Amino acid sequence: MTLLELARKEGKAKVAIAAKVDGDVVDLARPVPEGASVAWVLPTDPDGAEILRHSTAHVMAAAVKELFPEARITIGPAIENGFYYDFDVETPFTPEDLEKIEGRMREIVKADLPFVREEAGKAQARTLFPGEPYKGELLDDIREETVSLYRMGDFLDLCRGPHVPSTGRIGAFKLMNTAGAYWRGDSKNRMLTRIYGAAFATKKELEEHLRILEEIKKRDHRKLGRELDLFSVSDDIGPGLILWHPKGAAVRRIMEDFWRDEHARAGYDLVFSPHIARLDLWRVSGHTDYYRQAMFSPIEVEGQEYQLKPMNCPFHIQIYKSRMRSYRELPIRYAELGTVYRYEPSGTLHGLLRVRGFTQDDAHLFLRPDQLDEEIFSLLDFTLFVLRSFGFDRYDIYLSTRPEKYAGTLANWDLAESALRKALERKGLPFAVDPGEGVFYGPKIDIKIKDMLGRSWQCSTIQVDFNNPERFDAAYIAEDGTAHRAIMIHRALMGSLERFFGVLVEHYAGAFPAWLAPVQVDVLPVTDRQNGYAGEVVEKLRGAGFRANGDFRNEKLGYKIRESQMNKVPYALVTGEREASQGVVTPRRRGGEQLPSLGVEAFLDLLRGETVNPAK
RNA sequence: GCCGGCGUAGCUCAGUGGUAGAGCAGCUGAUUCGUAAUCAGCAGGUCGUCGGUUCAAUCCCGACCGCCGGCUCCA
Numbered sequence: 005m006t007l008l009e010l011a012r013k014e015g016k017a018k019v020a021i022a023a024k025v026d027g028d029v030v031d032l033a034r035p036v037p038e039g040a041s042v043a044w045v046l047p048t049d050p051d052g053a054e055i056l057r058h059s060t061a062h063v064m065a066a067a068v069k070e071l072f073p074e075a076r077i078t079i080g081p082a083i084e085n086g087f088y089y090d091f092d093v094e095t096p097f098t099p100e101d102l103e104k105i106e107g108r109m110r111e112i113v114k115a116d117l118p119f120v121r122e123e124a125g126k127a128q129a130r131t132l133f134p135g136e137p138y139k140g141e142l143l144d145d146i147r148e149e150t151v152s153l154y155r156m157g158d159f160l161d162l163c164r165g166p167h168v169p170s171t172g173r174i175g176a177f178k179l180m181n182t183a184g185a186y187w188r189g190d191s192k193n194r195m196l197t198r199i200y201g202a203a204f205a206t207k208k209e210l211e212e213h214l215r216i217l218e219e220i221k222k223r224d225h226r227k228l229g230r231e232l233d234l235f236s237v238s239d240d241i242g243p244g245l246i247l248w249h250p251k252g253a254a255v256r257r258i259m260e261d262f263w264r265d266e267h268a269r270a271g272y273d274l275v276f277s278p279h280i281a282r283l284d285l286w287r288v289s290g291h292t293d294y295y296r297q298a299m300f301s302p303i304e305v306e307g308q309e310y311q312l313k314p315m316n317c318p319f320h321i322q323i324y325k326s327r328m329r330s331y332r333e334l335p336i337r338y339a340e341l342g343t344v345y346r347y348e349p350s351g352t353l354h355g356l357l358r359v360r361g362f363t364q365d366d367a368h369l370f371l372r373p374d375q376l377d378e379e380i381f382s383l384l385d386f387t388l389f390v391l392r393s394f395g396f397d398r399y400d401i402y403l404s405t406r407p408e409k410y411a412g413t414l415a416n417w418d419l420a421e422s423a424l425r426k427a428l429e430r431k432g433l434p435f436a437v438d439p440g441e442g443v444f445y446g447p448k449i450d451i452k453i454k455d456m457l458g459r460s461w462q463c464s465t466i467q468v469d470f471n472n473p474e475r476f477d478a479a480y481i482a483e484d485g486t487a488h489r490a491i492m493i494h495r496a497l498m499g500s501l502e503r504f505f506g507v508l509v510e511h512y513a514g515a516f517p518a519w520l521a522p523v524q525v526d527v528l529p530v531t532d533r534q535n536g537y538a539g540e541v542v543e544k545l546r547g548a549g550f551r552a553n554g555d556f557r558n559e560k561l562g563y564k565i566r567e568s569q570m571n572k573v574p575y576a577l578v579t580g581e582r583e584a585s586q587g588v589v590t591p592r593r594r595g596g597e598q599l600p601s602l603g604v605e606a607f608l609d610l611l612r613g614e615t616v617n618p619a620k
Numbered sequence: 621g622c623c624g625g626c627g628u629a630g631c632u633c634a635g636u637g638g639u640a641g642a643g644c645a646g647c648u649g650a651u652u653c654g655u656a657a658u659c660a661g662c663a664g665g666u667c668g669u670c671g672g673u674u675c676a677a678u679c680c681c682g683a684c685c686g687c688c689g690g691c692u693c694c695a
Contacts, residue, residue: 298694560654578655
């Protein structure tokens with residue numbers, strides 16, 4: 005008996021698209037093994053969605069092969085919200101091609117063609133894909149002697165499966181866009197043409213997904229950055245170089261002030277360092293060996309080469325080394341909002357999230373070995389406090405291990421990795437290991453924040469460095485009177501102010517909480533007869549330390565309200581005839597909520613209550 | 621950097637082988653008005669840059685610059 009027959013018997017044949025047999029997800033055409041436990045996989049299950057999406061990818065590949073027989077097929081996996089399939093074609097697909105492909109796909113779905121699983125020996129399988137070199141390459145990498153194939157109409161693909169029983173079972177889908185993608189994700193390989201598609205069990209889910217994509221566009225920090233006049237990137241200045249407009253700068257200043265205050269409180273010493281240094285400094289640090297491709301070209305000055313800094317660490321080390329250090333002084337914590345410049349490939353630049361000049365909220369800690377575990381532990385605490393302050397309480401934590409190109413000894417790398425791991429475990433934070441993602445000088449803990457597109461952005465980073473102290477000979481005099489090498493930790497909590505701000509804009513959709521909002525209150529006189537009173541209110545608010553503006557233009561109240569709302573100002577204070585005569589204001593919250601009239605002092609109390617750091 | 625798409629007024633976008641429009645924003649004037657747009661008028665663009673084809677290019681072709689979507693790479 006096959007699973008499909010069993011499904012029919014149980015009345016599940018109409019809903020099940022696959023089955024889980026003893027934990028393995030398989031096609032319904034498979035036989036029911038003796039005594040096995042069987043669970044039905046529905047399109048709405050996570051496993052089911054993946055099968056649906058992958059099967060849709062096959063349908064697309066079949067449609068492409070029919071319409072473009074010269075296209076070479078490669079791979080087509082299910083991804084979040086859909087699928088993609090990569091093709092090798094001479095000329096990439098146009099949007100019109102996508103329409104044609106999608107049309108053909110719908111016909112295939114309507115025809116309800118069965119997916120038939122076949123097995124073949126590897127040698128035999130090779131003969132089944134004439135003119136498909138990529139399938140041959142995939143076969144080379146398969147260890148098993150027998151491979152599975154799926155036939156759907158005339159289309160045969162090498163595939164592990166499972167698939168839906170027939171194309172009629174595929175849900176709602178839509179081809180989204182094309183993109184270039186390297187074969188096997190390696191930039192040394194040929195560039196293929198990828199088609200992305202969205203696929204869901206129901207039309208409703210697909211429509212919801214498309215709606216979310218629209219919402220994401222609305223929250224895009226590049227769009228909001230222009231609309232709210234926060235920042236810009238100018239062609240005349242250069243790509244990846246940010247101009248902070250007054251309103252963006254106001255938010256940045258608040259972020260910086262908060263950062264400085266909290267660092268001073270947490271035992272950091274604030275320092276400043278220059279933007280360039282002799283190229284030799286970067287030779288000693290190892291940057292010229294390991295980081296050159298990310299550095300701007302050196303600048304020649306009086307026959308000497310100088311380098312625009314890609315990192316702040318060597319400067320802080322020089323401060324540390326400016327005199328002898330005793331073990332009693334440690335830990336020493338130098339913090340700086342240090343602006344660095346990195347030559348990022350042009351194709352990777354992205355608004356504020358990937359730029360060429362950015363300010364790190366950097367710090368370097370110099371420690372004795374016995375202080376390492378405790379320092380990392382308390383640093384994790386401090387990091388989470390800062391993130392929470394800005395409204396981020398969900399993040400992905402990664403332990404990034406040794407990359408291919410690295411400096412230092414294996415023993416030190418292992419020591420550092422285990423120190424980071426121990427701190428995470430002691431703190432009880434769930435984390436994933438990101439193999440090979442460490443920086444060249446040491447392993448790191450990365451805390452990534454997700455933006456509205458679901459992309460994960462590395463913001464906070466805590467990196468152990470055994471390399472630089474060695475290269476620069478950063479030492480301290482220990483209790484025994486001899487010099488010992490210090491351990492260094494690099495860390496940035498917001499990461500870069502640019503990126504963090506960009507994520508922040510999307511996180512709040514530009515509607516910053518009152519403590520961060522560039523303008524906290526708009527004071528709106530109803531007619532110019534109340535301009536004098538409104539002006540007094542503005543002065544009182546400013547006098548109390550709040551960021552308030554008066555809108556004295558000759559416009560109707562509705563006009564001013566609308567503008568204030570569109571600027572996402574937390575409060576609009578209506579100051580008309582009634583308010584002026586009673587010495588009160590009538591607040592309206594950004595969302596439209598109207599508050600009862602109250603005196604200015606009472607409103608100030610309300611504001612004060614809403615502008616304290618929520619994480620404290 | 622690689623693949624593809626795109627580049628018209630400050631913004632969002634029409635448009636054509638015969639040197640360009642709309643809405644919003646801006647400016648001027650009128651309106652003195654209670655919770656998301658008052659009305660009228662005016663002004664604004666070497667159609668990204670450079671080169672080529674053509675009697676003629678914003679439109680066709682090429683190069684470059686930039687942006688967008690991905691890939692690779694990263695805070």
